[in-house]
Structure formats: C-alpha cells, structure tokens
Amino acid sequence: MVDLNDNLESPFFLKLSFNKYLNQFEKLIQSDNEIVRVNARRKLDIAKQNPILRDGFSDLSYLKTYKEEIQEILQDVFNPLLTLNEIKTASAPFHQVIFNSTERFDNIINVAGKDFELEIKNMPKDDMYIIMCTIILSRCYGYNINIKRPFFYEIPDAKGIMHYYKILLNADFIEIIPKEGTPKITEEDFDTLLDNFENIELWKEKFPQNSYIVKGFVISNIFDVTDDQSISNVKSTLIGEEKRNDESFMEDFHEIFRSLLDLKDIKVGFSIYNKEEDTFERVYGAGMNSYLLNQLDANRCTGALCGRSYNTLLKEKKFYTVSDVDKYYKISKGKAPQYKTLQDQNIKSAILAPIANDEGLMGILEIVSHEPKVLNSINANKLVDVMPFIVSAVERSKNEEVNLIEAIIQKECTSIHPSVHWKFEKEARNFIKDQLKGQKPSFNKIAFDDVYPLYGQIDIKGSSNARNWATQQDIKTQLTAAKDILEEVNQVQQLPIYEQYIYQIDEYLNEIDLHFQVDSEQQISLFFNNDIHPILRHIGKSNIMASEIAIYFENIHTKVNAVYHHRKKYDDTIAYINKEMASLLDKKQQDAQLMYPHYFERYKTDGVEHNMYVGESITKEESFNLMYLYNLRLWQLQVMCEMENAYYNMRSNFPVALDVASMILVFNQPLSVSFRMDEKQFDVDGTYNARYEIVKKRVDKAYIKGTTERVTQKGKISIIYSQKEDEKEYIRYIKFLQSKHLLDTDVEIVELQDLQAVTGLKALRVSVLYHRDDNDKEFYTYDDLMKEINA
Structure with missing residues (x-):
C-alpha cells in the first residue's frame, strides 16, 4: 500500500476526496435546465453508491479501484471535446500524484521520453511546511497572507527543445479541518509568526504535524509560455557577474534561443565592434565563439562583411539574415566575405543581429544553423523582444570592463591600500571640483604624519x-x-x-x-x-x-638553453615558499585590520617582507591609542612564529630543503610617509626618517658585535631595536608567547656591529618552538624538529 502521507512532514493529514466538488452538484439539482439536473443526479448517484469518494482516502490503490467512477464525476471538468486542446490535470493536494489528465497533457509527457520525471521547478521544498501553515492561517483563521508565486514545468519536446509551461492551481475543492485537540491560533500567535518566517521550530510548535485534515483534490490548468519564459530567461541569464568565466553560461544561452526559436540545431556567438579601428573582435570567455570571425581574433568590418551587409548592420542597425548560405555564396561568386566565412564552418543559415544603442553599434549577436532555411527573415522577428535585454547587458558589461581595468591597474600597478584609499578619493574629488570650477586642477601630495612603522621579514638563509x-x-x-x-x-x-x-x-x-x-x-x-x-x-x-x-638535447631546457634541473628545483622552491608565506600573511592581515585599521604592504624577495604603518592620520577618525600599536606589535611577533611553524610543516613538500630566519625591526618614533607619484609607492619623508629605511635595508646582514655571526639565524626570531623601553616591551611579549609554547626560554640580548650611519642597535634573539599542527600539544626546538624531519 502506498499512502499519501508516507514520508511527508507536514501539518496536514492528506486525503483524496471529491466532497466539496460534489457539493456543487447539490445546488445544480435545483437548476431550471433538465440536462443540468440529470447530469447532477448522475454524479451524486455515483457518490452515493461509493461513499469513499466523499469521505476521502489516502491509500493510492483506490485510484485504480475507482478509476471509472472518478473519470465520470470529473467529466464536466475534463470535457472530451477539449481533451486535445487543453492541458489540464487533477492531482492529490501537495503531491505530484496525477490521476486524471487531458490527452494533450499525456501526449506532451509521452514525447518527453521514458526517463523524464515531471517536477515543478520552482516549488520551494525547504519552506513547504511553513507555506502549508500559511494556507491554514488563510483558510481556517481568515488571515490574508499572500505568499503566491507562479509555478512552472520544464518539459522537452521530441526534438529535445525545452518548453516552459505555467501552472495555474485551482484549490477550490479542498477542505481543511482541524483535528480534535489541535491548538487554535490566536492573534498574538499570528503577530509572532509574521516576524519569524525562518523559524521552522516555532511554526511546528503552533502547527503540530498531522494536526489538520486536508480533504480534496487540485485542478491544474497548464499553458505553454515558452516564448515569454525564453525572453525572461535571456534577461535573467544576462544579469549577474562573472558570466564569461561560467562554463555553463553559453550552453544555457544556446538552450534559451533554441526554445525561443523552436529550433534544435542552432548555436549562438558574439563579436564586439571596435569603433576606433572599425573592426570586429572576439569576446573571450568560457564557451564563447564568433562565427563571423571564425578562427580570427579580430577582422576589419570590410573584411568580414560585404557592402550591403555592412550598411544593414552598421548604418541601418537592422537584422541581416541569410536563409541559404550556399545559394548566396554562389550568387556572390564567393566575393562576399560573410558567405565564405560561414560556408567554411559548414553553416547553412544565419541571423546577424546588431547590438546597438543610441551611441551606435556595440557588437553583433550571431545565430547560426547547419541546416538551410531554418533561420530566416521571418523568425528573426522573434528576436525583437530580447534584443533590448542584450543591449543592456552589453552596455553594463562595457562599463564593468572599464571599472575592472581601472581596478586591475590600481591593484597591480600602484600601492593604494584600502586603509588609505579615502585620502586618494578625497584628493580626486577636489581635483574634479577644481576642474568643474574652471580652475587649473592639481593632485595634492598624499602624506600621513605621525605614523608608527612596523617591519618584518622571513628570509631564506643561504x-x-x-x-x-x-x-x-x-x-x-x-x-x-x-x-x-x-x-x-x-x-x-x-x-x-x-x-x-x-x-x-x-x-x-x-x-x-x-x-x-x-x-x-x-x-x-x-x-x-x-x-x-x-x-x-x-x-x-x-x-x-x-x-x-x-637524448642530450632533450635534457636541454628550451627557455634557458641549458640543463635546468637543480636550478628549477631551487626556483620552484623559492616561488612556492614565497607564495605560501605571502598567502598566510595576507590571510592573517585581514584579522589584524579588524583589530585596528592600518596601512599594510608586503613584497617577495628571497622570502617575504612586510611594512605596516599605524596612526591617527591613516584612520581618519580620532580613535588612535598607543594600545593599538602595542597590539599590532604583539600580533606581528605571534604571526612570525606561526609563519615559521607553517614553513617547517610544509618544508618536506619543497623540492629543495632550505632554512629560513625571521626578523622584526622596532622603530619607536613616529614618522611621516608620503606617496611618491613617480614610483607609485609610499616612502618615508625627511632626512631623519630616512634612517629607518637605511636600517631596514641593511640590518638583516648585520653581524653581532665582535663576531662574524649574522644576527639572523635559522630557528630564531631576531628583534632589532635601539631603545631600552623597546627591549622591556618585547620581553613582555616574549614571556607571553613562551606561556603559549610558541617561543623557547633561551632569550639573549646582543649588540650589533655598527652599520653605515647607524649605531647603537641591539637585538633580542629567541628560538621558536615548533608544532606539527594547530592542535598539537607537543612542541619542538629547531634541532628537535630537524631530527624528526630527517628520521
């Protein structure tokens, strides 16, 4: 036995019933028309002889038992004279159990194939329980809640072309009866539910499962709306970002036009018009093609079109159709370039539609077929309704491309970090304002005073x-x-x-x-x-x-014209290290920006270096406190520990086993930085501040005073400073990170050999403790880790 309520989570207990439908015939017995009276009595007699049709049933086997009786009482709804014209079904409530239908509906389903499964495409399954509850609110309690939406079937025809059918549901013959003991909905309940559509547990509390009996059936009147839906699909398909990179975009686009034109064998292409050079250019993207250009990336319009087609598309901005390519190729004696190009691709008919606005042609929509005469000037008119959407999409795409180009230039060619973008925007607005006033505009200097620098690097040793x-x-x-x-x-x-x-x-x-x-x-x-x-x-x-x-020449790398085996391993290792370390730092930086906004830049050398500037002038708001500087310094030290750990955890994946050394430079005086327009980057201002840049460039190669030992060492973090208060501050941070088992206890303070123009530098050096992963409670010194790795 198959029951309607099997595997159905709902506030309803469903029963197929014709009671409310049959009640209409009770009224018709009083009709003045004898034919109507006789018909009504016949329906009621059938119901009297088969009371289950009024009482209802959930066992679907009864549909077969009472098949003839059901067809008889539904004859007025399913008129035999209209069975080949109307698309109509009768089904169980909230189910795809169809027990009566017109011949036209049956033919549509049969043509779709044995494997086709009928399904309402936009039925909100996840919200179905709540939607059922809203129906109860409306039917049983009189609350007017409009949650209706159009429903559709998508059904392919014999050629495989998708057709769209709109479903109008008639639920007039459904009764909803609360079971005994079912809690009533109060106005207070209703007010609460209005603000809690997503709270499924609340709805289930107010409307327990199977607490209402639903008796009746649903009549669906179905209409073929393929043309309207195809136009809508064109519009919705063109709306959205990153369509060119979507593999399925062009195939979906093909299917839409196949449905619109009711043709299976068609393809869609595009070409962009470059007004400055009077050329057609290929549109690059997943699955995109141009049948007007064939294999070319670009072609002059006069090289792609004959004089007549050029005038039709570019001057008159009208459709240009070719119903029989071979025929017109012969007539033109092969001199018309568009026929030659299409014939080379075995295209037999085509529609070229100009994508144009008031400013002129922007591109060509190309619809082609390998069959002659299927595309022509008659069905080209079906494109009239979709072209405005395509024009809008191309306009938007051109604007987005301009913005994208600007964004790429800014990202790849300048150093305008989001934290300082507001200052550039402000000066740009002033520039435009002066321009509009007729004054000679100038872009003022972008500078930030009293900012504290932080610098760090993880460098590859040797x-x-x-x-x-x-x-x-x-x-x-x-x-x-x-x-x-x-x-x-x-x-x-x-x-x-x-x-x-x-x-x-x-x-x-x-x-x-x-x-x-x-x-x-x-x-x-x-x-x-x-x-x-x-x-x-x-x-x-x-x-x-x-x-x-x-064999010798096979081992010669073509680009370097030499054996490139060990060097490739080395180069790949450096590239991999830089990529992974930079990626980790970028990810950690996002968290740091949430702590307090600041300027950040990082760049790759033999390792990864980073600069940070923090201060009132960057944040624009009066919110800066030295606490934020100290917080970023602690964050920086902790991140350097994490980068060391990440590096040695992935070192076994590198083609060459290399070591790294980490360093932090502490500069406790605020300085000024400005954007250098010539080099498109920030740099320090003033002679005094330049000392910071000198130290940055030279300190990692510095030696410990009186020795030949470099200050930076593998397995250690070196913190370079010059002031006693910096030493005290970082010893506090080190002790904190020692408590978290990120740093070892072997802290040493060393003096650095004098650098050119820089004296008095010191360094705190401490070993990093290594963990296998974030959850690893064990920790290792560098020597322990090497033994583990090499074991």
Missing part, C-alpha cells in the same frame, strides 16, 4: 649558496654529458678538435669545483652555444651517436 650549488650541479651534469659524447665520437672519428673540446670541458669542471665565480656561468653558457651545440648537431646529422645526442 639562498645565494643554494642557488650557486644548483647552478654548479646543472653545469657539471651538462659538461659531463657533452664530454661523454665527444669521447665516444673521438674513438670512431679521431679529430684533434674533439680532444681540444674535451680538454676545455675538463678545465671548466676543475674551475667549478675549485673557484666557481659570478661570470663562470656566462662563460660556460657561451661555450655551449657557440662551440659544443653546433658541433653536436653536425655530428648527429651523420648518424654517429645520433640517439645519445638526441
């Missing part, structure tokens, strides 16, 4: 040595491979020149091992390009050592 080692290994590999080939060739074909090249290779191999210099790489590269490679190619042509020489 990157130069690692790069040199990788270079040496690649060169030795290449030299050895060339030497092996030349020695083999010399045994077959003894020539003094081979011996001379072998001698030169040995010299280079010795030089690499003993004293590899800066210019060694360039000298050896010239040796390969000018001497070795030409002779190897010559030898290869004579089939001597041909396979070995082919």
